[in-house]
Amino acid sequence: ETGVTQSPTHLIKTRGQQVTLRCSSQSGHNTVSWYQQALGQGPQFIFQYYREEENGRGNFPPRFSGLQFPNYSSELNVNALELDDSALYLCASRSEARLGSYNEQFFGPGTRLTVL
Amino acid sequence: AQRVTQPEKLLSVFKGAPVELKCNYSYSGSPELFWYVQYSRQRLQLLLRHISRESIKGFTADLNKGETSFHLKKPFAQEEDSAMYYCALSGHAGGTSYGKLTFGQGTILTVHP
Numbered sequence: 001e002t003g004v005t006q007s008p009t010h011l012i013k014t015r016g017q018q019v020t021l022r023c024s025s026q027s028g029h030n031t032v033s034w035y036q037q038a039l040g041q042g043p044q045f046i047f048q049y050y051r052e053e054e055n056g057r058g059n060f061p062p063r064f065s066g067l068q069f070p071n072y073s074s075e076l077n078v079n080a081l082e083l084d085d086s087a088l089y090l091c092a093s094r095s096e097a098r099l100g101s102y103n104e105q106f107f108g109p110g111t112r113l114t115v116l
Numbered sequence: 117a118q119r120v121t122q123p124e125k126l127l128s129v130f131k132g133a134p135v136e137l138k139c140n141y142s143y144s145g146s147p148e149l150f151w152y153v154q155y156s157r158q159r160l161q162l163l164l165r166h167i168s169r170e171s172i173k174g175f176t177a178d179l180n181k182g183e184t185s186f187h188l189k190k191p192f193a194q195e196e197d198s199a200m201y202y203c204a205l206s207g208h209a210g211g212t213s214y215g216k217l218t219f220g221q222g223t224i225l226t227v228h229p
Contacts, residue, residue: 004159033215042120042202042219043160056216090160094215105215107160 002027004093004108012114013081021076021111023091032074033105034066035090043090049074050096078113086115118143120205122220129193130228137188137223139177139203149179149186150217152202160202163188173197193227200224 005024013019025032031050035043045058049068063079072093078085092105119142129135141147151163164172166179166186177188186203203220 031215033217035217035219040221042122042204042221043217045216045218048215058216092215092217104162105217109159 004091004106006089006091006108006111008111009109010112010114012116014116015081015083017081017115018077018079019081019113021078021089021091021113023074023076023093023108025072025074025091025093026106029093029095029106030072031094031096032068032072033092033094034074034076035092036060036085037088037090037110038084039087046076081115083115086113088112118147118205118207118216118218120203120218120220122201122203122223124223125221126224126226128226128228131195132192135190135193135197135225135227137201137203137225139186139188139220141184141186141203141205143184143205143207145207148206149177150204150206151175151177151186151188152204152219154200154202156199163201193225195227195229198225198227 004026007022033048034046037043046060047054048056052068065077067075088110090110091108094105095103121140123138149166152160153163154160175190177186179186200222202222204217206217
């Protein structure tokens with residue numbers, strides 16, 4: 001059983017550019033969440049995808065968008081990059097919880113984005 | 117609105133001493149509370165959750181709804197406990213658990229020999 005993987009590990013972009021980050025969920029998981037972690041802060045929820053649809057979103061502008069594919073892998077796209085978008089982006093996968101239960105989220109290693 | 121507060125950014129103790137990492141939360145419904153840990157050069161991982169009421173690596177945490185707290189405790193700290201610790205809250209949406217986790221800012225625990 002492989003864990004959550006993310007690519008790339010690091011990347012550098014300039015202000016105004018667009019970026020795509022990728023995540024492969026853990027085997028058997030059908031739900032993917034994305035988090036932004038600024039330096040010295042805890043992770044902040046961006047959005048969640050289940051069965052290829054967004055089903056929860058945090059306080060992030062529309063220029064943050066995502067996709068989930070039939071194999072449950074996911075992409076995070078950020079348009080019109082700003083300096084404040086520099087952060088570690090974490091992907092987490094889990095199985096959609098049954099009613100009344102919680103299924104643990106498993107985190108990937110993250111992608112470090114630097115916007116210059 | 118959901119909010120998690122960890123008042124201490126840094127906490128240092130000596131090996132064998134008791135340790136308590138504080139966490140307070142704000143949530144209008146019935147929350148699920150978790151502690152996540154990140155060891156050096158490793159990914160974020162779940163340490164424990166209040167529903168399971170279990171002890172992991174000697175750590176325990178009790179949900180106190182009256183004080184809206186979920187402090188993490190260990191009676192005898194070990195050097196390998198040195199890590200970043202995050203308290204997190206998950207709120208419910210409808211009848212199913214909702215995947216959004218709200219994290220605190222984290223506490224760096226250093227256990228000295």
